[in-house]
Amino acid sequence: MNSSKYDSFGERLFDVFNYLFLTLFALVTVLPFVYIIAGSFATEIELIQRKFFLFPRNPSLSAYQYIFSSDTLFRSIGNSVIITVFGTLTNLVFTLSMAYALSRRDLMGRNFVMNLVIFSMLFSGGMIPGYLVVKELGLLNTYGAVILPGAISAFNLIVIKNFFQNLPPGLEEAARIDGCSDIGVLWRIVLPLSKPIIATFGLFYAVGHWNNFFSAMMFLNDSKMWPLQVMLREIVMLSQVAVGDLSAFDPEFVEPPDQAVKMAVIVVGTVPILLVYPFLQKHFAKGVLLGSIKG
Amino acid sequence: MDTTINHQADMTDLDSRPSAALPKRRKSKWAKIKKDYWLYILLFPGLAYFIIFKYLPMWGIVIAFQDFSPFLGVLKSNWVGVKHFVNFFNNPDFVRLLRNTLILGFYDLVFFFPAPIIAALLLNEIRVGIFKRAVQTMIYVPHFISMVIVASMTYVFLTTNGGVVNEIIYELSGQRINFLADPAWFRPLIILQIMWKETGWGTIIFLAALASVDVEQYEAAIVDGASRFQRLWHITLPAISSTIVILLILRLGNFLDTGFEQIFLMTNSLNRSVADVFDTYVYQVGIRQGAFSYSTAVGLFKSVVGIILIYGSNYFAKKFGHEGII
Numbered sequence: 349m350n351s352s353k354y355d356s357f358g359e360r361l362f363d364v365f366n367y368l369f370l371t372l373f374a375l376v377t378v379l380p381f382v383y384i385i386a387g388s389f390a391t392e393i394e395l396i397q398r399k400f401f402l403f404p405r406n407p408s409l410s411a412y413q414y415i416f417s418s419d420t421l422f423r424s425i426g427n428s429v430i431i432t433v434f435g436t437l438t439n440l441v442f443t444l445s446m447a448y449a450l451s452r453r454d455l456m457g458r459n460f461v462m463n464l465v466i467f468s469m470l471f472s473g474g475m476i477p478g479y480l481v482v483k484e485l486g487l488l489n490t491y492g493a494v495i496l497p498g499a500i501s502a503f504n505l506i507v508i509k510n511f512f513q514n515l516p517p518g519l520e521e522a523a524r525i526d527g528c529s530d531i532g533v534l535w536r537i538v539l540p541l542s543k544p545i546i547a548t549f550g551l552f553y554a555v556g557h558w559n560n561f562f563s564a565m566m567f568l569n570d571s572k573m574w575p576l577q578v579m580l581r582e583i584v585m586l587s588q589v590a591v592g593d594l595s596a597f598d599p600e601f602v603e604p605p606d607q608a609v610k611m612a613v614i615v616v617g618t619v620p621i622l623l624v625y626p627f628l629q630k631h632f633a634k635g636v637l638l639g640s641i642k643g
Numbered sequence: 644m645d646t647t648i649n650h651q652a653d654m655t656d657l658d659s660r661p662s663a664a665l666p667k668r669r670k671s672k673w674a675k676i677k678k679d680y681w682l683y684i685l686l687f688p689g690l691a692y693f694i695i696f697k698y699l700p701m702w703g704i705v706i707a708f709q710d711f712s713p714f715l716g717v718l719k720s721n722w723v724g725v726k727h728f729v730n731f732f733n734n735p736d737f738v739r740l741l742r743n744t745l746i747l748g749f750y751d752l753v754f755f756f757p758a759p760i761i762a763a764l765l766l767n768e769i770r771v772g773i774f775k776r777a778v779q780t781m782i783y784v785p786h787f788i789s790m791v792i793v794a795s796m797t798y799v800f801l802t803t804n805g806g807v808v809n810e811i812i813y814e815l816s817g818q819r820i821n822f823l824a825d826p827a828w829f830r831p832l833i834i835l836q837i838m839w840k841e842t843g844w845g846t847i848i849f850l851a852a853l854a855s856v857d858v859e860q861y862e863a864a865i866v867d868g869a870s871r872f873q874r875l876w877h878i879t880l881p882a883i884s885s886t887i888v889i890l891l892i893l894r895l896g897n898f899l900d901t902g903f904e905q906i907f908l909m910t911n912s913l914n915r916s917v918a919d920v921f922d923t924y925v926y927q928v929g930i931r932q933g934a935f936s937y938s939t940a941v942g943l944f945k946s947v948v949g950i951i952l953i954y955g956s957n958y959f960a961k962k963f964g965h966e967g968i969i
Contacts (some may be wrong), residue, residue, distance in 0.1 A: 446689025473700025474942030530681035559789030584795040
């Protein structure tokens with residue numbers, strides 16, 4: 349679409365700068381991660397002398413040995429995994445069942461419920477009434493407090509509802525003629541047809557749970573229940589928690605530099621996201637664009 | 644077998660001739676609800692969720708007009724009218740919060756809002772597919788990284804205690820800059836963080852709009868002798884202008900929604916004077932200090948202004964001939 353033989357000198361110059369600029373943009377995005385990973389394997393001397401580097405010269409595992417020497421980090425990773433798994437399952441059950449019911453145009457009361465959902469996107473009770481509801485339900489200091497208040501994203505609900513509505517109606521009718529009930533149609537026809545969209549939104553919800561910081565900080569007072577994000581802040585930003593246990597090592601063990609320890613903790617928090625990133629990238633653009641369809 | 648036939652009959656009734664087939668309306672309503680009972684069972688958990696976690700808190704807003712005490716509950720607490728609102732507007736904190744919020748919102752609009760548009764336009768000019776895809780793959784990554792990690796990385800990079808940025812600055816100039824505690828650096832840091840995290844992701848929606856532009860338009864423009872910048876101005880930009888307007892409405896509607904988690908994470912005792920915004924104030928005063936009614940009033944003020952902004956910007960967008968969002 350941009351045929352080059354017509355380009356003037358100025359336009360070619362623009363191209364050169366454009367490639368340079370976008371390369372720089374990509375590097376600025378990626379290099380901080382590379383440096384954090386490299387630094388987590390570095391020794392004190394290397395961090396001080398070389399400052400910025402992308403490959404450590406004498407890679408050392410001591411920062412990782414140190415952060416995994418006590419159960420502080422293990423426990424918070426376990427908490428994050430529990431919250432992510434059960435949170436995502438809750439999200440999917442709540443969102444898919446409600447979306448399917450609302451996708452049926454003949455359902456009485458459908459418009460009323462849809463209006464309730466849409467209004468909740470425009471106006472909310474705010475932080476304090478929300479906190480008080482969770483407190484009154486007795487959910488403080490339980491995983492329920494970080495899972496249930498976000499069980500359905502109204503936005504995701506509407507996107508999935510629209511997707512269900514646009515499934516070919518013939519299959520559903522055929523199933524019904526064969527004696528399928530509503531729940532049978534959902535289970536045997538609609539959900540199998542919706543596997544890609546379920547995977548997409550499941551991943552979105554899961555990433556949200558893994559990354560969730562604020563509600564965990566607000567609702568979980570017991571540090572034994574903290575997920576990784578809350579623990580990460582305590583260790584890296586507030587320097588409040590000694591993540592490792594030096595008494596677990598030989599006297600000869602060289603204590604890893606403080607900076608390397610912090611970088612290693614950041615790597616632990618980032619790697620799971622980077623591992624699912626290829627899947628995210630495959631699906632996310634679809635998710636964003638689905639959302640832009642008005643319905 | 645019996646039910647199957649009934650179902651089929653119901654469906655044809657509903658689809659083609661609802662009123663003729665169902666003479667008694669009242670009876671038919673019950674019949675419909677009975678027929679759809681599985682659907683109502685499926686609807687129930689979600690509906691309960693919205694009522695408990697969305698609408699119950701909205702009802703809870705009444706405590707903004709009370710001296711709410713958790714022991715007495717909402718029904719027995721004393722009503723005090725708009726006392727908390729008056730207190731808030733007379734409090735010097737109000738001006739400080741409003742100022743901080745507006746300045747951050749303004750910076751966000753001026754520096755962050757155009758960034759994805761510019762990046763998408765630049766990406767759109769790239770002709771080498773593999774380069775374009777490689778850049779896209781890299782710049783989308785930070786969107787999925789948590790704010791805690793972004794803030795933690797900022798701390799590790801910028802600390803005066805061996806952070807790489809400060810070490811390099813020290814090497815060059817002989818002194819260190821306390822980015823994390825200096826109030827003058829707070830706003831630039833917030834904007835830079837959000838640009839780093841979300842610019843790439845923000846390009847997706849514009850690139851999709853650009854992909855739908857008919858190639859023939861460009862070809863015709865080339866035949867007519869239009870330069871690349873003329874093509875950009877007359878074809879590419881108009882193609883994304885409605886997307887820009889819609890996102891601008893959304894942004895103006897959320898003008899007061901400064902990234903709460905981000906600001907909370909980057910705030911410390913030294914930069915609090917420029918960092919406090921409505922949300923962090925509500926958290927601090929409400930949850931930390933237990934002033935539930937007062938902080939609910941502050942939150943309500945923010946929500947009401949927010950909804951006015953959404954409807955206001957929507958109204959103006961429609962007035963100027965664009966499609967609105969509501």
